[in-house]
Amino acid sequence: MSASTMLPASRDVNMLFALRALLEELNVTRAAERMGVGQPAMSGILSRLRTHYGDELLVRFGRDYEPTPLARALLPHVQEATASIERLLGASPRVFDPAQSARSFTIFTAGYGAHLLHTVLSPVVQRAPAIRVDVINGQTVPTEPQRLWLDHDLVLASTVGLPECRSALIFQDRFVCVVGREHPLSRRGAMEWPDFIEAEFVLGECGADIDGRLRQALLRRGHEIHPRVEVESPATALHLVADTDLVAIAPERLAQDGPWTDRITVLEPPFGEVPIAHYLSWHAIRDADPGLQWMIAQLRERAGAGEPDPNAQDGSSGL
Numbered sequence: 001m002s003a004s005t006m007l008p009a010s011r012d013v014n015m016l017f018a019l020r021a022l023l024e025e026l027n028v029t030r031a032a033e034r035m036g037v038g039q040p041a042m043s044g045i046l047s048r049l050r051t052h053y054g055d056e057l058l059v060r061f062g063r064d065y066e067p068t069p070l071a072r073a074l075l076p077h078v079q080e081a082t083a084s085i086e087r088l089l090g091a092s093p094r095v096f097d098p099a100q101s102a103r104s105f106t107i108f109t110a111g112y113g114a115h116l117l118h119t120v121l122s123p124v125v126q127r128a129p130a131i132r133v134d135v136i137n138g139q140t141v142p143t144e145p146q147r148l149w150l151d152h153d154l155v156l157a158s159t160v161g162l163p164e165c166r167s168a169l170i171f172q173d174r175f176v177c178v179v180g181r182e183h184p185l186s187r188r189g190a191m192e193w194p195d196f197i198e199a200e201f202v203l204g205e206c207g208a209d210i211d212g213r214l215r216q217a218l219l220r221r222g223h224e225i226h227p228r229v230e231v232e233s234p235a236t237a238l239h240l241v242a243d244t245d246l247v248a249i250a251p252e253r254l255a256q257d258g259p260w261t262d263r264i265t266v267l268e269p270p271f272g273e274v275p276i277a278h279y280l281s282w283h284a285i286r287d288a289d290p291g292l293q294w295m296i297a298q299l300r301e302r303a304g305a306g307e308p309d310p311n312a313q314d315g316s317s318g319l
Contacts, residue, residue, distance in 0.1 A: 013085060014035075015045060015049070016078060016081060016082055017082055018031065018035055018042065018045045018049075019074070020075075020078045020079060020082050021034045021035050022042070022045075022049070022057070022058060023057070023067060023071055023074065023075045023285065024075070024079075024288070026064070026065045026066065026067065026150060026285075027064070027065065028042050028043055028046060028058075028065075029042075046058065053070060053074075055068055055070045055071070056068055057070065057071045057074075058071065064150070064151055067150075072164075072285065079288045095290055096290040096291040096293075096294045098128035098294060099127075099128065099129075100130070101130060101291065102130040102132075103132075103291050104131070104133075104134065105132070105134070105154070105291075105292070105295055106134045106136060106152045106153050106154075107133065107134070107135050107152060107154045107155070107156060108138055108152040108154070108156070109135065109136070109137055109138070109156040110137065110138050110157065111205065111233075112206055112234055112251060113137070113278060114137040115235065115254055115257075116156070116171050116253060116254075116278060116303075117135055117156060118135070119253075119257055119303075120299055120302035120303050121135075123302055124295070124298045124299060124302060136152065149162065149164075149165055149282065150283060153286065153292055153295070154280050154282050154292070154295070154296070155280070155281045155282070156278055156279070156280055157278065157279060157281065158207060158209045158210050158276065158277060158278055158279070159209055159279070160279050164283065164284050165281045165282060165283055165284060166281060166283075167279045167280065167281040168279060168280050168281075168296060168300060169277060169278075169279055169300075170278055170279060170280045170299060170300050170303045171253065171276075171277070171278040171303055172275065172277055173251045173252055173253045173254075173275070173276040173277070174251070174252050174273055174274060174275050174276060175214055175249050175251060175252070175269055175276065176249070176250065176255055176266050176268065177191050177196070177247055177248070177249055177266075177267040177268070177270075178237075178238060178241050178247070178249070178250050178265070178266055178267070179191075179246075179247055179248075179267065180241050180242045180243060180244060180245070180263060180265070181242075181262075181265055183241075183245055183247075183265070185247075185265070185267060186265035186267075189265070189267070190267060190268070191247075191267045191268070191269070191270055192270055193270040193271075196223075196247075196269075196270045196271065199246075199247040200227075200228040200245070200247065201225055201227040201228060201229075201246060201247050201248065201249065202227060202228065202229040202230075202231060202240045202244075202246040203225065203227040203229075203230055203231070203237060203249065204231045204233045204234035204236050204248070204250065205231075205233060205234075206251065210251075210276055213274055213276070214249065214274055217271055217272065223271075225249075228246065234248070234250040234254055235254065237250060238250055238254065238255060238258060238260045238264060239259075241264060242263035243263075252266065280296055280299065280300070282296070
């Protein structure tokens with residue numbers, strides 16, 4: 001597929017850049033803002049592009065758009081063609097200036113992912129004072145999971161994305177046992193397996209995948225927990241253990257960073273290491289988005305994850 005087949009012969013080269021904006025933003029209003037034109041004008045451009053290609057390109061899904069198969073196939077060629085034009089004309093490629101940008105980002109997560117994000121977001125937004133970051137803490141995954149990556153810039157989850165997504169590790173965590181400061185085990189400073197068997201637990205939901213790993217680790221030791229109290233989140237469980245004789249099993253990052261830290265004691269788990277990993281994932285159509293790539297790099301740097309491994313970015317499973 002060549003640039004000449006992508007650009008209507010009677011149209012200005014700006015149509016190609018408008019097509020790129022539409023396919024990357026998946027939103028007519030944002031594409032119009034990016035091109036410096038009004039929303040009605042961008043709607044007219046989209047209509048002409050649809051006529052040229054004989055394809056809808058962007059299809060309504062509720063109040064949003066999603067790209068058609070042709071649009072997905074076009075995007076990398078459009079990105080390559082516009083980059084070549086920019087180089088040919090001596091123009092600087094599209095860049096993201098965090099000091100000047102007023103862009104909005106949306107990040108979808110579930111479980112205790114929102115708490116993890118808040119621990120690293122503050123220094124990021126300080127570097128880009130005019131940007132807006134909306135963290136969507138969802139309780140359920142849509143019936144069409146791909147909508148997550150089309151509707152949001154990033155998804156934070158304990159699994160990588162769909163095959164058409166890219167993923168990068170951001171947080172590594174593990175389960176620990178937690179008791180209140182007045183608990184006998186706190187004074188002893190250790191929990192043995194017999195203590196674990198006899199303990200009364202409060203458990204908060206971390207998410208089906210993460211909770212399943214803990215359950216499997218315990219079953220391998222021939223044990224299954226029947227908690228005395230079940231709550232909606234590990235944060236609530238940590239609040240409860242601070243004032244009771246209950247024991248919580250919670251992610252270590254969460255236990256060590258919260259309003260409960262001076263009222264609890266973190267103990268090594270007697271059931272061994274149960275690791276937890278969280279990944280940032282994004283749809284492949286956003287690969288050439290410099291603002292998004294800046295945000296990913298900043299979040300991973302603040303989380304201590306380093307630079308993304310390009311050999312480990314292809315997604316392979318659902319949320």
